[in-house]
Amino acid sequence: MLFPLNHLLVVDSVTSEVTSEVTSTTVDQSAPDVYTEHNEIDDATLLLLADNHSNADVNVADLSEINNSINELKSHIDMLYKYLQPQTITIFNFKNLKPYQSVTTVKEKVDKLFQLAGIPLHWKITLTWTQLNNNDIDSVTISMLNYHVKEKTKNVLNTFLATEYNNTVYI
Amino acid sequence: MLFLQNTMSSGKISAKLKEIQNNLNDLTEQFNSIPCLTIDGLQAIPFDTEDNWKINVFKILNATHIYKSWLLNIVNPSEHTHPNTVTLQFINTIVRDHSYHILSNYVISNEYDTLIVKDSIVINHDSDD
Numbered sequence: 001m002l003f004p005l006n007h008l009l010v011v012d013s014v015t016s017e018v019t020s021e022v023t024s025t026t027v028d029q030s031a032p033d034v035y036t037e038h039n040e041i042d043d044a045t046l047l048l049l050a051d052n053h054s055n056a057d058v059n060v061a062d063l064s065e066i067n068n069s070i071n072e073l074k075s076h077i078d079m080l081y082k083y084l085q086p087q088t089i090t091i092f093n094f095k096n097l098k099p100y101q102s103v104t105t106v107k108e109k110v111d112k113l114f115q116l117a118g119i120p121l122h123w124k125i126t127l128t129w130t131q132l133n134n135n136d137i138d139s140v141t142i143s144m145l146n147y148h149v150k151e152k153t154k155n156v157l158n159t160f161l162a163t164e165y166n167n168t169v170y171i
Numbered sequence: 172m173l174f175l176q177n178t179m180s181s182g183k184i185s186a187k188l189k190e191i192q193n194n195l196n197d198l199t200e201q202f203n204s205i206p207c208l209t210i211d212g213l214q215a216i217p218f219d220t221e222d223n224w225k226i227n228v229f230k231i232l233n234a235t236h237i238y239k240s241w242l243l244n245i246v247n248p249s250e251h252t253h254p255n256t257v258t259l260q261f262i263n264t265i266v267r268d269h270s271y272h273i274l275s276n277y278v279i280s281n282e283y284d285t286l287i288v289k290d291s292i293v294i295n296h297d298s299d300d
Contacts, residue, residue, distance in 0.1 A: 062181035062182055062184075062185055063181055065185050066181060066184055066185050066188060069185065069188035069189060069192060070188065072192055073188065073191060073192055073195060076192065076195040076196065076199055077195070079199050080195065080198060080199055080202060083202035083203070084202075120239065120240030121240075122240045123240065123262070145262060145263075146262060146263055147202065148205055148243055148262055148263070149243070149262050152243045152244075
């Protein structure tokens with residue numbers, strides 16, 4: 001117990017600028033390495049030591065704060081993941097889209113839908129789809145340029161599909 | 172000594188974590204923000220007054236080769252039929268910054284002294300997933 005106490009005295013003495021006086025009265029021969037170790041601690045460390053004024057309560061409080069900070073960081077990273085993950089929109093019941101002359105492939109159908117809804121064609125990147133047993137297209141997943149583009153497209157298409165298809169085709 | 176070092180380390184770690192947290196806050200806000208340009212002083216531009224305000228804005232965009240597909244929205248905050256200020260919301264900061272550059276040059280080359288282009292952001296509160 002004497003060992004850390006000596007350290008405390010040295011640290012306090014540094015912050016109050018009376019190092020020599022305190023060390024001369026507190027360091028005894030039974031702990032000859034205390035002053036040497038003190039010299040190995042840099043200024044920043046000393047300031048932090050002085051700030052912490054070490055006792056068990058402060059230590060527990062710090063650990064609790066660290067734990068809270070880590071939890072907050074985790075939730076922030078989850079939020080960031082929302083923006084960084086691939087941005088996709090899936091159109092369900094794709095087979096219910098109205099037929100248009102000379103519009104046959106999935107890409108042409110999606111392009112026509114975008115054109116009618118007033119969504120720039122360049123906002124989409126790739127298309128993937130699932131087929132039913134009778135070869136009808138069930139759903140089409142469209143990967144979009146970025147998060148904001150996806151959100152805008154989702155809003156526009158939701159309104160368009162609700163109006164034109166009464167949600168028989170939906171996102 | 173070990174006890175003191177542990178205490179010191181926890182303080183230091185806590186401070187570092189706070190710093191990372193602030194950085195993440197900034198980053199999240201950047202991702203959640205829509206990059207914009209505000210154009211002020213439109214009423215001083217000699218547009219065809221018969222035209223819709225949006226058509227007049229598109230005349231500038233066409234003249235500067237700012238593509239419609241770069242824009243998420245064009246907002247008329249005053250809802251005036253011939254607004255003095257409009258906000259262009261862009262799909263990302265790259266096209267916003269590029270548009271800022273070419274719009275600024277457009278203002279200079281046409282001597283539209285009253286036209287002011289400013290960059291800004293709006294925080295997107297609509298995200299729900």
